Amino acid sequence: MLQGAFGHAKSNSLMADYASLLSEAVLRHRARLAEHSARIEAELASKVKSEFVANMSHELRTPLNTVIGFSKLLQEHERRPLPAKDIVEYASLINDAAAHLLSVINDILDISKIQSGKYTLDSREVNIEEILVAVITQARIVATDAGVTVVPAIAYDLPTVRGDDAKLLQAFTNILSNAIKFTSRGGNVTVEALRRVDGGVGVLVRDTGIGMTDEEISVATKPFAQVDGSRARWREGAGLGLPIAKALIELHGGRIDIRSKKDVGTEIAIAFPPRHSVQPVNPDEPMVAQCDLT
Ligand SMILES: Nc1ncnc2c1ncn2[C@@H]1O[C@H](COP(=O)(O)OP(=O)(O)O)[C@@H](O)[C@H]1O
Ligand SMILES: [Mg+2]
Known part of the structure; x- marks a missing residue:
């Protein structure tokens, strides 16, 4: 009996030893895993940071150099007089550069707000036709300069979409400006909009431009990524x-x-669900953005 009780106690203490060894091993393993993932995260963060710095330095420096350089020439006007037409040209170069800089800064702020989930949208009835007409009208000047024809094909019976008209205008402006930017002289860009069979709205922006491979598409949808830096560079x-x-x-x-x-063109299809399938939103409350950009 005594032996049995003693044996039981001994096996209990052995079990306790095993348990503590095991838990120590688990803790060590967890610590190693945490260290490993912290290292990977740190490496990734530093890679993203250096890519960001490389990409952005051109975008921020070029317009700033224009502003500094040409404003200096204007400043020296009294000592070294400039012809009137040069003054006007320099002022307009400064204005363009500053406007470009502002749009880059706005985009950086937008993407960081989106990534942190702090982006808010208005929630109104939005007429997609009005938005597309405004976007096409705006883009026409650039398209004409680039020798690209923009062809609209917008159905008359488009349902409305619930959302934020300014943000949808921004989204379509970005898509259409890319279509024009990456299409060579003599090419076409078509903007089609139709009522989808499910009652939602479909928009198709199609170009006859330089195109992308599947890998390039996945790079292109990531923030700060450009498929071909040198090719995109001259296009800004x-x-x-x-x-x-x-x-x-x-x-x-x-x-x-x-x-x-590649070398044939790009088709970007956008589909908005029918309004009744979108979560009902309190019109007084902005929608809080949640999306995954990784
Ligand atoms: N319609 C298109 N045709 C070909 N390439 C495109 C098109 N739209 C986007 N891309 C590619 O995706 C990249 C990212 O586009 P975007 O985020 O608008 O950046 P950006 O216009 O500033 O280069 C572009 O640099 C280009 O390589
Ligand atoms: Mg673009």
């Missing part, structure tokens, strides 16, 4: 237009599908 941009457009459409409950073929 910070690599934020498409990710912002994608996020804004998804925040409206919509989806965006990109199909593209």
Whole structure:
């Protein structure tokens, strides 16, 4: 009996030893895992940071150098008089550069708000036709300069979409400006809009431009990424237009599908769900944005 009781006590203490060894091993393993994932995160953060710095330095420096350089020439006007036409030209170069800088800064602030889930949208009845007409009208000047024809094909019976007209205008402006920017002289961009069979709205922006491979599409939808830096460079941009457009459409409950073929063209299909399938929103309360941009 005594032996049995003693044996039992001994096995109990052995069990306790095993349990404590095991829990120590588990804790060590967890600590190693945490260390490993912290290291990977730190590496990723530093990679993202250096890519960001490389991409942004051009976008921020170029217009700032223009502003500093030409304003200096204007400042020296009394000592070294400039012809009147140069003064006007320098002022307009400064104005363009400052406007470009502001739009890059606005895009950076937008993407960081979207990524932190702090983006709010208005919730109103939005007429997509009005938005597309405004976007096409705005884009026409750039398209004409680039020798690209923009062809609208908008159905007359489009249902409304619930959301934020300014943000949808921004999303379509980004998509259409890319379509024009990446299409060579003599090419076409078509903007189609129709009522989907499910009662939602479908928009299709199609271009006959440089196109992308599947891998390039996945790069293009990530913030600050540009498929071909050298090719995109002369066309300007910070690599934020498409990710912002994608996020804004998804925040409206919509989806965006990109199909593209190298040297043939790109098709961007946007689908907004029928209004009754969108979560009812209190019109006095802004919708809080939640979307995944990783
Ligand atoms: N319609 C298009 N045709 C070909 N490439 C495109 C098109 N739209 C986007 N891209 C690619 O996706 C990249 C990211 O687009 P975007 O985020 O708008 O950045 P940006 O216009 O500033 O370069 C572009 O640099 C380009 O490589
Ligand atoms: Mg763009």
